[in-house]
Amino acid sequence: MSDAQSSQGVSYDGGGAPKQLSVKANMLWNSVGSMTYLACQWFVTIVVVRLSSGFDDAGLLSLAMSVVGIFSTFANFKMGTYQISDIKRENSLGEYMGFRCVTLVAAFVACMVYALFTCATYALVTIALFYAFKAIGLLIDILHGEDQINRRMDYIGKSFMLQGVSTFVAFVIVYGITRNLNIAIVAMFVAALLVLVLFDIPHCRRFTRVTVSLSAKKALFFLRTSLPAVIASVAASAIFAIPKQYLAMVSGDAALGIYASVAAPALVIQMGAQYLYGPLLDIFPRLFFDGDKKGFLTLLGKTVAGIVAVTVACAIVLEFVGEWVLCLLFGGDIAPYVYLLQPIIVSTAATAFLWFFGDLLITLRRFWANFAGNVTAFLAVVPLSFVCVNTWDMNGVSFAGAGACMLGVFVLFCFLVQTVRRGPGFRMRRVAANQARDNVDASVANSSEERA
Numbered sequence: 001m002s003d004a005q006s007s008q009g010v011s012y013d014g015g016g017a018p019k020q021l022s023v024k025a026n027m028l029w030n031s032v033g034s035m036t037y038l039a040c041q042w043f044v045t046i047v048v049v050r051l052s053s054g055f056d057d058a059g060l061l062s063l064a065m066s067v068v069g070i071f072s073t074f075a076n077f078k079m080g081t082y083q084i085s086d087i088k089r090e091n092s093l094g095e096y097m098g099f100r101c102v103t104l105v106a107a108f109v110a111c112m113v114y115a116l117f118t119c120a121t122y123a124l125v126t127i128a129l130f131y132a133f134k135a136i137g138l139l140i141d142i143l144h145g146e147d148q149i150n151r152r153m154d155y156i157g158k159s160f161m162l163q164g165v166s167t168f169v170a171f172v173i174v175y176g177i178t179r180n181l182n183i184a185i186v187a188m189f190v191a192a193l194l195v196l197v198l199f200d201i202p203h204c205r206r207f208t209r210v211t212v213s214l215s216a217k218k219a220l221f222f223l224r225t226s227l228p229a230v231i232a233s234v235a236a237s238a239i240f241a242i243p244k245q246y247l248a249m250v251s252g253d254a255a256l257g258i259y260a261s262v263a264a265p266a267l268v269i270q271m272g273a274q275y276l277y278g279p280l281l282d283i284f285p286r287l288f289f290d291g292d293k294k295g296f297l298t299l300l301g302k303t304v305a306g307i308v309a310v311t312v313a314c315a316i317v318l319e320f321v322g323e324w325v326l327c328l329l330f331g332g333d334i335a336p337y338v339y340l341l342q343p344i345i346v347s348t349a350a351t352a353f354l355w356f357f358g359d360l361l362i363t364l365r366r367f368w369a370n371f372a373g374n375v376t377a378f379l380a381v382v383p384l385s386f387v388c389v390n391t392w393d394m395n396g397v398s399f400a401g402a403g404a405c406m407l408g409v410f411v412l413f414c415f416l417v418q419t420v421r422r423g424p425g426f427r428m429r430r431v432a433a434n435q436a437r438d439n440v441d442a443s444v445a446n447s448s449e450e451r452a
Contacts (some may be wrong), residue, residue: 020151033157040164075107085363098214232374273352350405369415379406
């Protein structure tokens with residue numbers, strides 16, 4: 001049986017295709033699993049401080065996380081959003097796995113070259129090991145894409161729970177015994193690998209064959225198609241880096257540290273927004289390409305309303321308990337800076353909308369539209385950073401980021417309106433026209449050769 005056939009819900013473990021879950025159930029499993037994983041990863045950074053005699057290992061782990069985080073964007077290559085919106089199954093799971101292996105290897109080489117020139121020699125092994133650990137998670141993400149397409153995100157939630165708990169326990173036990181950070185990261189790698197082999201692969205086989213296969217033609221297709229989305233993702237991740245760096249230049253590292261500390265609770269908004277719209281990214285393209293414009297717009301309205309509701313709820317809660325939470329986490333010295341919190345909430349919500357509309361356009365195969373919106377926001381934040389930080393100091397970071405994101409959201413929204421008005425037929429006609437033109441060019445070339 002071919003991969004194309006296997007993608008139609010056929011079970012390879014001898015049973016029938018698992019029953020799909022409701023949207024609410026998928027959202028719940030995805031949210032609980034993701035939060036469990038993130039919490040366990042955060043606890044690792046705390047444990048390394050508690051169990052070590054100093055801060056050297058904590059700093060080394062933070063460095064490894066930062067360096068690997070830079071290149072994980074390229075290793076991911078924005079294929080997750082593309083895969084879960086591949087409702088026509090134009091590509092097999094094996095091809096997605098194959099391309100992920102290619103990007104992982106390429107990003108690893110780039111990561112180590114970067115680390116060689118920017119980090120101390122003793123940190124290279126730690127960075128390489130942490131990259132290997134994260135690579136397992138990125139492979140699992142491809143299997144999660146197949147789970148989501150088949151509307152079984154309970155598999156995803158359980159996988160995240162297993163990854164989070166097992167890697168945390170492995171780190172605590174091994175680091176507690178050896179006090180060796182590298183060996184502890186190896187233990188995390190082994191724990192994640194066991195989850196991949198013993199849980200994710202068997203569950204994914206209920207839907208399709210788990211293989212690795214990639215032709216040069218398909219690799220070039222993925223590279224060409226997703227490159228605009230990758231550049232857009234890098235631009236989006238840099239939007240707040242620019243005003244933060246400028247704040248550090250004009251007001252010092254302490255000001256940046258204060259801002260970053262106050263901003264920590266507001267990350268709940270971004271997480272909440274992603275957990276809200278993430279499980280819907282395969283539903284939007286189904287409605288759109290099936291011609292269900294009303295259903296698409298209804299779901300769009302509910303999603304936007306949900307993100308707004310999450311933002312308002314967080315703003316109200318943090319207005320009353322924000323100071324208490326910040327003082328609990330960072331001590332009483334942070335209290336005079338609670339005024340930064342509400343502008344941070346606005347900027348965080350603007351970022352969430354930028355991510356949502358960008359991902360939505362990717363699912364509708366408008367890669368260059370996503371590129372235009374995110375790059376517009378990136379270009380706008382540069383002058384805004386100078387004006388806003390010079391005028392409002394620490395609050396200027398929030399105002400600059402929010403302004404840039406809102407401009408980017410406006411551009412993305414305009415492209416979305418254009419796409420919805422044109423409908424799915426426009427995209428199909430455009431592809432057909434390109435194919436016809438290519439056929440004509442080929443015929444002309446053949447005729448020329450025959451006359452010659």
